[in-house]
Amino acid sequence: METLEVGRAKLTWLNGGVTFLDGGAMFGVVPKPLWSKKYPVNEKNQIELRTDPLLLQIDKQNFLIDSGVGVHKFTDKQIRNFGILEQSKVEQSLQELGLTTHDVDGVLMTHLHFDHACGLTKWQGENLVPSFENATIFVTDVEWNEMRNPNLRSQNTYWEANWKPIEKKVEPFSKEVEIVPGLKMIHTSGHSDGHAIIVFEDKEEVFIHMADIMPTHAHQNPLWVLAYDDYPVTSVHQKEKWTKAGFEKQAWYTFYHDAYYRALKYNTKGEIVDEISRQRYQYTD
Template structure:
């Protein structure tokens, strides 16, 4: 498991499973000859996208960013459609660190699309139960509202199986919130109306987790946004705000979906100057 130390915060990437989604959908209107130079695809035009939660450990607290794709949650048809070749092993990853799901204090849900939220619940016999029973699950109020009452477009990704069993654990916020000292969530919209990012600051070091505003390193260009984005112009505006912010601070960019980089730093010319590669 790859790790990154940022001030007093230890970040560890857990094994949350993997999907393979259509490259055209992931890069929107960008032509394939351009995006495929930066992020390869298979013979089906699919690109590999991890769903690996980030474990943050600081001041005796354990926080997750996202929950993985879950285990035993998807039908064979869904696994085929979403290109799932590996389901979550989050509990096993935690075990290697001497932890259990009961040790997780907070789960920071940037949004609650299925590939981020399936890992929140699991089947126990005939009913779904919380995987992390002691955790506060934090998401924006806008996201939580749409999760429970999706529209005609979003109902394909907001599933009751992922929220009904954990409804009593959910804590919402409006514009921004500080979870523990130095770890904040900021509502941005864009990818979904309720989408948020995570900012981590400790001892003068910074991580900016843009979640699905920039799901992979290949989405560095502010105009390269997803066909899945509900509000693409908002995504562009937020990237225009936060990418320069992070670059000027010499911050790390961290990823949940990237199959190649766990985190990296860019200089002002857009060149990679530091990175944590995924062990493939």
């Protein structure tokens, strides 16, 4: 498992599963000859997208950033449509680190789309229960409200199975919340109305988790936004704002979805100056 230390925070990428989604949908109006140079596509025009939670260890606490695709949460049709070749092995990843699901103190949910939220619940016999028994789940109030009351479009990604078992563990926030000193979740909207990013600053060391406003390294250009975005113009402005701020601070940008990089650092010109690459391997599911 790849790791990164930023100030007093340690990040470790867990195995949360993988999806293969339509490349055109992931890059919106950007022509395929442009985006495919930056991010490989398969014969079905799909791109590989990890769904790997980040274990954030800080101040003797264990947090997860998002939760993976879970285990046995999909029908055969959904497995085909979403290109799920590997389901979550988060519990196994935690065990390799000497931890269990009971040791997770909080889950920082950037948003609640199925590919981020399915890992919040797990099967216990015939019932779904919280995956992280002792964890408080942080999410924006806007996102939490839409999760429970989806519209005609969002009902395809906000599932009752992912919220009902954990509703007593959720702590919604409005504009921003400081989880521990220097670690903030900030409401941006854009990808979804309740989408949030995560920013950590410890003196001069910074990491920014842009979640699905910049899901892969190939989405660095502010204008390259997803067809899945509910508010694409907001995504453009928020990405422009937070890349400019982060480039000036030499921040690390961390990824949940990127199949090739775990984290990248850029200079003020937007050029990559440091990287944490993802170890590649053959899928076993």
